[in-house]
Amino acid sequence: MKLETLSRVRRAMNRVYEIITDTSLDYKDKRHLLAAEAENFLPYVKISEKAQNYFAEGILCDLFEGHAPYRPRYILPDYQKFMEKGSEYLNLKPPQDLFEAVNALLIIYRYVPSITSYPVYLGQVDELLEPFVLAAGEELSEKLLKMFLVQIDRVLPDGFVHMNIGPKDTRTGRLLLKLERELKQAVPNISLKYNEETPDSFAVEAVKTALEIGKPYFVNDRELKEDLDPAYGVASCYNTLLIGGGSFTLVRLNLKEAAKKARDFQDFIQNVLPDAVLAQAEVINARAKFIVEEAKFFETSFLAKEGLISLDRFTSMAGYFGLYECLEHLTGLKLGQDKEALYYAEQVLKTAKDTLKRVPGAYCNGTGGRIGFHAQSGIDSDIDVTPGVRIKYGEEPDIFTQIKTEGRLHKYFDTGISDIYIFDRTARENPEGVLKIIKGALEEGIRVFSFNTSDSEFIRITGYLVKRTDVLKYEKGEVLREDTVKLGAASIKNNNTEARKVRIIGERNSQ
Amino acid sequence: MRGIVNKIIEVSFIDGPGSRMAIFLQGCNLDCLYCHNPETKKYCQNCGRCVEQCPAGALTNLDGRVTWDKAICHGCDRCLEVCPHSSSPKTTLWEVEDLVAYILENEVFLDGVTFSGGECTLQADFILEVSHKLKEKSNLTVFVDTNCFLEEEKFLTLCQNIDGIMADLKAFDPVLHRKLTGVANELIFQNLNTASQLGVLYEVRTVLVPGLNDHPQEVKNIARFIRELNSYTLLKLIPFRNYGVKSYLKEAPNLPEEKFFELFEVATEILGSRVYGKYSI
Numbered sequence: 001m002k003l004e005t006l007s008r009v010r011r012a013m014n015r016v017y018e019i020i021t022d023t024s025l026d027y028k029d030k031r032h033l034l035a036a037e038a039e040n041f042l043p044y045v046k047i048s049e050k051a052q053n054y055f056a057e058g059i060l061c062d063l064f065e066g067h068a069p070y071r072p073r074y075i076l077p078d079y080q081k082f083m084e085k086g087s088e089y090l091n092l093k094p095p096q097d098l099f100e101a102v103n104a105l106l107i108i109y110r111y112v113p114s115i116t117s118y119p120v121y122l123g124q125v126d127e128l129l130e131p132f133v134l135a136a137g138e139e140l141s142e143k144l145l146k147m148f149l150v151q152i153d154r155v156l157p158d159g160f161v162h163m164n165i166g167p168k169d170t171r172t173g174r175l176l177l178k179l180e181r182e183l184k185q186a187v188p189n190i191s192l193k194y195n196e197e198t199p200d201s202f203a204v205e206a207v208k209t210a211l212e213i214g215k216p217y218f219v220n221d222r223e224l225k226e227d228l229d230p231a232y233g234v235a236s237c238y239n240t241l242l243i244g245g246g247s248f249t250l251v252r253l254n255l256k257e258a259a260k261k262a263r264d265f266q267d268f269i270q271n272v273l274p275d276a277v278l279a280q281a282e283v284i285n286a287r288a289k290f291i292v293e294e295a296k297f298f299e300t301s302f303l304a305k306e307g308l309i310s311l312d313r314f315t316s317m318a319g320y321f322g323l324y325e326c327l328e329h330l331t332g333l334k335l336g337q338d339k340e341a342l343y344y345a346e347q348v349l350k351t352a353k354d355t356l357k358r359v360p361g362a363y364c365n366g367t368g369g370r371i372g373f374h375a376q377s378g379i380d381s382d383i384d385v386t387p388g389v390r391i392k393y394g395e396e397p398d399i400f401t402q403i404k405t406e407g408r409l410h411k412y413f414d415t416g417i418s419d420i421y422i423f424d425r426t427a428r429e430n431p432e433g434v435l436k437i438i439k440g441a442l443e444e445g446i447r448v449f450s451f452n453t454s455d456s457e458f459i460r461i462t463g464y465l466v467k468r469t470d471v472l473k474y475e476k477g478e479v480l481r482e483d484t485v486k487l488g489a490a491s492i493k494n495n496n497t498e499a500r501k502v503r504i505i506g507e508r509n510s511q
Numbered sequence: 512m513r514g515i516v517n518k519i520i521e522v523s524f525i526d527g528p529g530s531r532m533a534i535f536l537q538g539c540n541l542d543c544l545y546c547h548n549p550e551t552k553k554y555c556q557n558c559g560r561c562v563e564q565c566p567a568g569a570l571t572n573l574d575g576r577v578t579w580d581k582a583i584c585h586g587c588d589r590c591l592e593v594c595p596h597s598s599s600p601k602t603t604l605w606e607v608e609d610l611v612a613y614i615l616e617n618e619v620f621l622d623g624v625t626f627s628g629g630e631c632t633l634q635a636d637f638i639l640e641v642s643h644k645l646k647e648k649s650n651l652t653v654f655v656d657t658n659c660f661l662e663e664e665k666f667l668t669l670c671q672n673i674d675g676i677m678a679d680l681k682a683f684d685p686v687l688h689r690k691l692t693g694v695a696n697e698l699i700f701q702n703l704n705t706a707s708q709l710g711v712l713y714e715v716r717t718v719l720v721p722g723l724n725d726h727p728q729e730v731k732n733i734a735r736f737i738r739e740l741n742s743y744t745l746l747k748l749i750p751f752r753n754y755g756v757k758s759y760l761k762e763a764p765n766l767p768e769e770k771f772f773e774l775f776e777v778a779t780e781i782l783g784s785r786v787y788g789k790y791s792i
Contacts, residue, residue, distance in 0.1 A: 398521050400617045423524075429789075430524035433622070437522065437530050440620035 012041055024486075026479045032117050039066040045286045051279040059257045059276055060283060063115075063250060063379060069287050070295040071113040073317075076233045077308040078244040079123035082108060089302035098132035098141060102148045109156060112303070114236075116483075118158040121235035122188055124243075126165040126173035133172045145172070146179050153185040159464030159484035160236040166193040167221050169202035177209045177216075186458060186465045186482060190216035191234035193224075194442065200435065207431040207438070210451055214458040214465050217418065217450040220410075220442045227414050229366070237377055237463020238418040238448050245313025245366045247415070248288035252376040253280050255348065256322030256385045259329045265344065268330055269351050277318070277355040284316045284371055285362040292363050315366040317415050318356050319376030323348060324386040324395075336391035336405050345389065349412045372415030377462035380490035387462055390419050394499035399437070407445030418448035418463065422502045425455050454502045461488045461497060513604045514637035517551050517629060519613075522620060527654040527677060527713065529622030532614055536631040536638075537602045541658055542693040543681065545720060545751060546758040551629035552597035561590035561600050570600055607637065611644045614651065623652030623674065632661045635669050642672050654713065659702040660694060666702045667709075675713035676706045682717075682724045683732040691723060700736075707740040714745040719774055721751060721766050730774045734781035748775055748788040 019025070019033045044052075044067045054060040065073060083101065086094040090108060095101035105128070112119035133141040152161065165173045180190065192198075192206045198221075206216055217234070224232055224240055231243040241247055258276050262268035291297050298304040298311050323345060324335050333341035353373050361371035375388030386392045389409045396402050399421065410417050427434050434451070441449050450460060458465045466488035474485045491497055515537040523533040539552040546552075557577050562570045569584035570577055577600045590600050614624055624645070626638050632655065642653040652674035659666065659678050670676065680699065682688040688696035706712040715737055719725045730748070737744050750766040771790045778786040 400521055400620055403620070425791075426524045430529070432528065433522075433524045433530035436622050437620050440617075443619050 042068040045290045051283050054279045069291050072246050072248045073115040074120050074235045075246040076121040076243050098136040101132045118156050120160050122163040124164045126170045130170045130172045153187045157481040162189040164191050167195045167198045169199045177205045181209045181212050191219045192216040193221040194218045195221035204431045207434045211428045214452040214460050218438050220447045239416040242313040242366045248316045250317040251284045252319035254322050255326035259326040265330045274355045281359040288316045288362045312365040315364040315372045317372045317374040319374040321376045322385040323389040324392045336397045374415040375413050375417035380487045383494045393496050396501045403441045410445050410447040421451045422500050424502050461491045516603050516605050526625040532624045536628050536634045538633040539630040545760040547755045549597045549757050550591040550599040555598045556596045564593045607640045625654040627656035632657045659699040670706050670709045677714045680715050712744045716747045718749045727777045730777045734778040746786045
């Protein structure tokens with residue numbers, strides 16, 4: 001055996017041994033990491049030397065998706081179809097009552113692959129269950145929905161597991177919001193699709209829930225329907241993708257690191273950024289092709305065979321982050337503070353998007369044959385770089401300026417963007433006031449508005465939630481059920497998450 | 512016309528219904544034992560004492576006028592501590608048009624504005640003009656947070672041109688009221704009646720101070736008075752807390768939680784769900 005191969009084998013064996021003997025991981029985490037190790041023993045999907053260099057320079061990053069992807073990163077099955085037709089593969093008939101409906105969903109969730117190994121999309125749960133809830137009555141429904149939510153939290157303990165509700169007011173939606181308030185669980189993540197038809201009384205229930213537990217997000221339903229597809233869902237953190245589809249991969253570009261290669265802003269816009277975006281697209285397409293053509297995911301998955309997903313509703317995502325630092329480096333301007341920064345920000349985004357949309361996206365039929373444009377929220381290992389196109393934590397201007405600045409930027413992103421606003425606890429006294437701000441924000445172009453209170457037990461990291469008490473347990477070395485806690489704990493330190501400005505201070509001296 | 516503004520909070524959740532911009536005007540006509548904001552009482556005398564003490568160099572004395580540079584200010588409030596006149600060098604003069612334009616820039620996020628203070632009705636004419644202009648151009652509502660210690664005729668005009676009054680009633684008992692604030696409460700009751708009849712008395716707020724107005728009879732009297740007034744005014748009970756008190760009662764104890772709940776119960780028996788407020792320290 002060649003020396004190089006031998007040392008590679010040794011390294012892999014060491015790594016496998018490390019995983020197996022790591023006392024901070026539980027069984028399922030180990031199994032997941034061992035599978036990743038096996039995948040990464042294969043060479044990386046074929047990409048050019050230029051693209052490899054971008055990885056080495058820290059400009060491109062594939063978020064540890066693995067060398068040889070064998071399933072799409074995010075999958076959004078058409079659960080409505082599943083409820084109507086049942087599944088031959090799972091040997092399930094269409095559910096007839098709430099018991100069967102809840103049971104059917106809990107079964108299929110275990111069979112939905114993703115990059116995390118957990119389902120990142122649980123469906124439009126209020127719509128799916130509403131007819132059964134109406135038939136079952138309030139008391140029984142509440143009990144069953146509670147078990148449903150508890151089961152999700154315990155069996156799928158991952159902050160990226162994501163449920164959608166709204167925009168319609170439903171009995172089920174209200175029950176889920178109420179139960180979530182009571183249960184105070186980090187999982188699942190929740191989005192409320194919000195539009196003009198969402199009644200205030202329902203939206204206020206959602207606001208009350210979010211002020212307690214940091215979820216749901218408010219999603220700009222009108223804009224996303226128009227821009228993406230009427231049948232879209234929110235998966236994992238802030239990924240807006242097609243129901244019945246998903247995203248093969250997410251490769252992201254660090255605008256801060258890319259900016260360092262440019263002589264000046266013009267050089268960045270004309271040369272550096274387009275070159276990096278083209279390399280990013282190359283990697284994305286190589287990965288998507290591998291899943292479809294070599295791993296043959298769509299030929300083997302029952303989800304595809306039974307029509308719960310379809311190749312023509314898939315896409316890939318190109319993610320961007322570090323815009324704040326990119327602008328600061330190239331122009332000396334601070335986004336949110338200096339008005340001209342917004343002009344430069346739009347130039348960067350237009351250039352990146354135009355470049356990306358010139359390249360055919362392999363199997364990206366869900367977004368017109370082009371790769372989706374995405375604001376990536378950051379990961380635990382990012383240091384001194386701001387997620388997506390947000391304003392650096394601690395440097396935010398007043399909330400109205402922040403919303404208006406970001407509202408101008410959100411429109412570019414068809415496959416996901418967000419920001420997080422922290423209110424002080426007086427917001428709980430006035431959920432109607434919070435709703436007014438959310439409505440204003442959506443009107444100003446914000447696509448996903450997520451918020452929390454500064455005294456909450458929950459911390460929203462990049463997009464997922466962790467409990468403060470769990471972070472403390474993790475730091476003491478306890479093995480935890482939720483695999484997202486360790487990501488969150490590192491993120492809080494590296495991303496300065498706790499420096500986010502508390503935007504509305506009502507606790508002043510007003511006696 | 513120009514108003515003297517102490518500060519503006521772009522959005523507040525505790526100054527009336529919905530999302531409201533809170534505009535604090537300079538000047539007050541009461542001398543409350545538990546004042547939290549004595550620096551809002553008087554207008555700046557330009558004595559320059561604060562200029563010497565400002566660690567950031569944000570204050571300068573220009574031709575006998577103290578001026579404040581917001582961009583340099585650290586917000587340490589040293590100037591407020593050393594001011595011998597219960598004032599602040601950090602007030603800003605706002606033209607009506609400019610304030611209205613600033614509010615309308617953010618109209619999409621707001622249900623309205625609330626003028627507070629100090630005692631904002633000392634600048635009632637300014638409020639009237641802002642309200643008038645705002646209503647010409649938007650659906651925003653205007654609320655006024657006031658002690659109601661204002662000449663009856665002026666108060667009537669004000670009530671006819673705004674949407675809501677949030678009234679401080681420091682005490683029901685006249686002797687107690689004088690002790691707490693330095694003034695009688697007869698005029699205040701008159702004005703509360705006026706606001707009530709015009710349908711704009713949104714809420715009455717009472718801070719419960721240990722040993723002063725935390726007697727059940729006091730709370731009973733206030734609640735009964737509101738019940739007699741109308742069927743819509745809310746009563747907000749606020750437990751006294753010494754945090755941030757800069758006047759006579761800064762050493763006084765907080766109102767105990769049990770006492771607050773007892774008084775809350777007394778008010779609730781009379782006004783039902785129209786009583787709100789919570790115990791938070």
